[in-house]
Amino acid sequence: MPESEGAAQSETGAAATVPAVELSGITKRFPGVVANHDVNLRVRPGTVHAVVGENGAGKSTLMKTLYGMHKPDEGTITLNGEQVVLHSPADAIARGVGMVHQHFMLADNLTVLENVVLGAEPRRWGGFGLNRAAARTKIREIGKQYGLEVDPDEMVERLGVGDRQRVEIIKVLYRGARILVLDEPTAVLVPQEVDALFEALAVLKGQGLSIIFISHKLDEVRSVADDITVMRRGTTVATADPKTVSSRELAELMVGSELPSPQTSDSTVTDRPVLELSGINLIDGARHLLRDVTLTIHAGEVLGLAGVEGNGQAELVESIMGMRSVDSGTIKLTGDDITSWSTRRRREAGCGYIPEDRHRHGLILDAPLWENRILGHQSRKPNVRGPLVDRAGARTDTERIVREYDVRTPSIDVLANSLSGGNQQKLIVGREMSGNPKLLIAAHPTRGVDIGAQTAIWDLLRTARAEGLAVLLISADLDELIGLSDSLTVILRGELVAEVDPSTVTPEQLGSAMTGAGEAA
Amino acid sequence: MNADTVRRVGLSLAAPALAIILSLAITSAVLAAAGNDPFDTFKQMIEYAKEPRTTAMIINGSVTYYFAALAVAFGFRMNLFNIGVDGQYRLAAMLAAAVGGAVSLPPILHVGLILLVAVLVGGLWAAVAGLLKVYRGVSEVISTIMLNSITTALIAFLLTTDKLAVQAEGSNNIGTKPIPASGQVPGIGLVPDSPLKVYGLIVLAVIVGFLYWFVIEHSRFGFDLRAAGRNEEAAVASGVNVKRMILISMAVSGGIAGLVGMPQLLGSSYTYSLDFPAGIGFTGIAIALLGRNTALGVAIGALLFGFLDNSSQILDLEGVPKEIVMITQGVIVLSVVIAYELVRRYRIVAQQREVGRRLSEPPAPAAGNDKTPQGAQA
Numbered sequence: 001m002p003e004s005e006g007a008a009q010s011e012t013g014a015a016a017t018v019p020a021v022e023l024s025g026i027t028k029r030f031p032g033v034v035a036n037h038d039v040n041l042r043v044r045p046g047t048v049h050a051v052v053g054e055n056g057a058g059k060s061t062l063m064k065t066l067y068g069m070h071k072p073d074e075g076t077i078t079l080n081g082e083q084v085v086l087h088s089p090a091d092a093i094a095r096g097v098g099m100v101h102q103h104f105m106l107a108d109n110l111t112v113l114e115n116v117v118l119g120a121e122p123r124r125w126g127g128f129g130l131n132r133a134a135a136r137t138k139i140r141e142i143g144k145q146y147g148l149e150v151d152p153d154e155m156v157e158r159l160g161v162g163d164r165q166r167v168e169i170i171k172v173l174y175r176g177a178r179i180l181v182l183d184e185p186t187a188v189l190v191p192q193e194v195d196a197l198f199e200a201l202a203v204l205k206g207q208g209l210s211i212i213f214i215s216h217k218l219d220e221v222r223s224v225a226d227d228i229t230v231m232r233r234g235t236t237v238a239t240a241d242p243k244t245v246s247s248r249e250l251a252e253l254m255v256g257s258e259l260p261s262p263q264t265s266d267s268t269v270t271d272r273p274v275l276e277l278s279g280i281n282l283i284d285g286a287r288h289l290l291r292d293v294t295l296t297i298h299a300g301e302v303l304g305l306a307g308v309e310g311n312g313q314a315e316l317v318e319s320i321m322g323m324r325s326v327d328s329g330t331i332k333l334t335g336d337d338i339t340s341w342s343t344r345r346r347r348e349a350g351c352g353y354i355p356e357d358r359h360r361h362g363l364i365l366d367a368p369l370w371e372n373r374i375l376g377h378q379s380r381k382p383n384v385r386g387p388l389v390d391r392a393g394a395r396t397d398t399e400r401i402v403r404e405y406d407v408r409t410p411s412i413d414v415l416a417n418s419l420s421g422g423n424q425q426k427l428i429v430g431r432e433m434s435g436n437p438k439l440l441i442a443a444h445p446t447r448g449v450d451i452g453a454q455t456a457i458w459d460l461l462r463t464a465r466a467e468g469l470a471v472l473l474i475s476a477d478l479d480e481l482i483g484l485s486d487s488l489t490v491i492l493r494g495e496l497v498a499e500v501d502p503s504t505v506t507p508e509q510l511g512s513a514m515t516g517a518g519e520a521a
Numbered sequence: 522m523n524a525d526t527v528r529r530v531g532l533s534l535a536a537p538a539l540a541i542i543l544s545l546a547i548t549s550a551v552l553a554a555a556g557n558d559p560f561d562t563f564k565q566m567i568e569y570a571k572e573p574r575t576t577a578m579i580i581n582g583s584v585t586y587y588f589a590a591l592a593v594a595f596g597f598r599m600n601l602f603n604i605g606v607d608g609q610y611r612l613a614a615m616l617a618a619a620v621g622g623a624v625s626l627p628p629i630l631h632v633g634l635i636l637l638v639a640v641l642v643g644g645l646w647a648a649v650a651g652l653l654k655v656y657r658g659v660s661e662v663i664s665t666i667m668l669n670s671i672t673t674a675l676i677a678f679l680l681t682t683d684k685l686a687v688q689a690e691g692s693n694n695i696g697t698k699p700i701p702a703s704g705q706v707p708g709i710g711l712v713p714d715s716p717l718k719v720y721g722l723i724v725l726a727v728i729v730g731f732l733y734w735f736v737i738e739h740s741r742f743g744f745d746l747r748a749a750g751r752n753e754e755a756a757v758a759s760g761v762n763v764k765r766m767i768l769i770s771m772a773v774s775g776g777i778a779g780l781v782g783m784p785q786l787l788g789s790s791y792t793y794s795l796d797f798p799a800g801i802g803f804t805g806i807a808i809a810l811l812g813r814n815t816a817l818g819v820a821i822g823a824l825l826f827g828f829l830d831n832s833s834q835i836l837d838l839e840g841v842p843k844e845i846v847m848i849t850q851g852v853i854v855l856s857v858v859i860a861y862e863l864v865r866r867y868r869i870v871a872q873q874r875e876v877g878r879r880l881s882e883p884p885a886p887a888a889g890n891d892k893t894p895q896g897a898q899a
Binding site: 321323342343344345346347348353355360361362363364365366367371374375376377378379384387388389391409410414415417418419 | 739740741742743744745747748751752754755756757758759760761762869872873875876879
């Protein structure tokens with residue numbers, strides 16, 4: 001964790017220094033909805049300022065305002081004491097505001113250097129050539145100055161998540177940003193990578209840059225931020241001092257109510273195996289994506305799979321769902337060998353799947369909710385009758401899911417992309433729980449959803465477990481993993497390397513096991 | 522709900538209306554720039570279209586276009602761009618004509634056989650592109666374009682007097698052996714007072730259009746197809762065998778394409794000769810875009826293109842270059858693409874706002890129950 005060196009000095013000098021960013025009285029209306037009203041935010045130069053709030057609290061709208069993506073209806077933006085009007089992100093960049101998006105915006109098939117200079121290329125030969133040498137020098141300088149070292153000539157597709165994020169930050173610094181907005185930067189990182197990020201932020205801060213840090217993860221916010229501003233329902237409701245406020249207090253400010261925790265109650269594990277994998281190997285060219293994976297999940301058991309992203313989790317899930325065919329090994333579902341079954345047959349046999357990326361794998365965004373309810377269940381009642389789609393049946397059952405799973409929507413005819421992430425996810429969970437599944441694969445089930453939906457989804461997973469489902473849980477949120485799982489397995493480079501007891505392991509120990517650095521508890 | 526329906530219908534009409542207004546405006550500007558009176562020109566076209574003979578020609582042209590556009594649209598629904606409709610229908614028409622001229626069968630069977638050959642040839646020819654895509658990862662855009670060229674060469678090779686062709690009586694033209702009366706489809710006197718009858722296969726066009734709508738909108742197969750077209754990865758995760766869907770939909774698209782030449786072949790020319798119309802497949806792409814890949818929309822688009830093609834014949838006589846119509850057609854397609862995208866985006870944003878508005882209770886202005894230990898910021 002970084003030393004908050006800036007904190008002591010700025011605590012006293014706060015009144016004297018000109019704030020790097022001052023947003024006052026910002027109101028942004030969209031027809032029919034006020035996304036931000038009377039928002040006030042003051043970021044002292046050379047500090048990390050955290051903005052916390054639930055999804056939908058208006059953080060993104062506010063950051064879009066600061067990044068010039070839209071103009072506020074009321075209120076002023078003051079950067080380093082100068083009141084400005086930002087017409088576009090280009091304006092914001094010109095004034096030293098840089099944004100690192102939650103979802104990386106990198107071209108995989110280009111090198112680090114090419115990604116960094118994209119849109120701001122140093123020219124030569126009268127503007128026709130890309131001056132790689134100049135770019136390379138500058139990137140190296142940035143790397144040295146801020147401790148963000150990445151090989152400029154490496155292809156981005158070969159980089160890990162932490163390095164990709166570093167490239168995103170370099171991209172912004174390359175354009176001369178002095179004010180950095182980081183949108184949920186730790187969502188995709190493991191603890192060790194988070195530490196590395198925070199060290200980098202400490203260096204940036206030490207060099208006088210100001211950082212606005214948007215996050216859900218309150219422990220991290222408390223350790224990295226110098227100031228915290230809490231948003232709720234479109235406005236700033238409080239500021240807090242990270243040194244004195246507890247995570248619980250912060251969360252209560254965000255939600256305005258009591259807090260959930262992911263603990264599971266009594267064990268419901270039975271001795272009836274539902275999913276049995278034995279000796280699964282998946283090979284792509286020379287790479288072993290999965291090596292001798294053997295595991296069993298029983299009815300009523302939640303098996304947590306911990307691992308740094310990209311260590312074979314996605315491939316394992318796709319193998320179980322039949323989206324990839326394994327090179328050797330067998331997959332059994334309640335005793336039946338399903339290794340050669342198609343995805344559809346596996347689904348019909350009772351495999352439910354909450355995919356990691358709901359937009360890519362779980363939904364048809366431009367289709368209405370009731371059509372999305374059919375997805376994955378195209379061959380089963382109540383969605384179809386013989387070879388025809390049963391619209392009435394599907395619609396009625398969608399109404400049921402919306403009701404029972406608390407999907408907040410005005411109607412089942414709205415397109416899936418109109419719903420918030422949490423509600424989309426509840427719809428998916430409800431859908432996958434329909435049709436009596438035996439096995440539920442939940443990959444990052446609460447990623448990017450707000451606390452309210454998170455609690456609801458945890459409850460649903462617990463209910464599923466109590467009803468005797470076997471659940472394979474994959475998550476980057478180690479608290480969630482430890483809290484919900486009956487047993488935990490660590491995957492590293494496609495191999496199951498350790499089993500840990502979720503009742504005794506700490507997130508730090510689990511994090512070490514995931515990187516292969518230390519011994520698990 | 523009722524207001525919603527009105528809104529929805531209004532929005533779905535907004536895009537085509539916008540597109541037509543835009544293209545009329547641009548065409549008028551071009552006409553005016555060339556020194557012609559736009560209103561007078563349009564009036565002449567409409568007057569000419571009202572003549573019974575022209576009306577029948579418009580309908581006949583539209584029937585042909587309809588098959589071509591449906592073939593393209595079927596592929597589009599699966600996110601496949603079948604540029605090869607042109608080659609598929611020409612090869613299908615040529616071989617079907619050759620078979621039809623070579624056999625003699627009872628009337629209905631004869632027609633049935635010719636149609637079957639056309640559908641099979643079109644479907645198999647398109648399936649080549651499907652196979653290449655599934656097993657070799659070749660983009661169907663590239664392979665179908667190449668298959669078009671291969672078709673041209675193949676027809677040139679086969680349509681010679683020592684192979685499938687015969688010399689037409691009293692002309693230099695060569696074509697397949699004429700199809701006897703049992704294989705011909707009589708016209709329908711749909712337009713009163715018209716000396717020209719409407720192709721009998723208009724009935725088939727209506728049937729295929731209905732089937733298209735029914736299969737896409739109401740069948741499981743159609744659901745899988747649309748799912749794969751809109752989000753292939755989600756479709757795979759939901760259990761759709763996308764490779765099989767690609768093969769099937771390429772083949773179906775080609776099968777429909779096989780029908781493109783049939784109204785003309787069975788309704789008027791009875792032979793595939795050197796002057797058999799070519800290029801209809803490309804017009805079909807434009808019409809599929811115009812009709813947004815729906816059975817009804819494509820029908821309207823086909824009629825519009827049929828109207829423009831035929832009513833423009835009068836323009837040359839009136840001293841207006843009829844090429845103006847090609848400008849109009851191009852402008853319509855561009856306008857439609859733009860207008861639909863604009864309306865689509867507007868719709869998504871409007872709906873997101875609507876959902877946001879309906880779900881969020883108006884934020885309590887004073888937010889009285891806020892626990893703010895350090896006070897709200899100044």
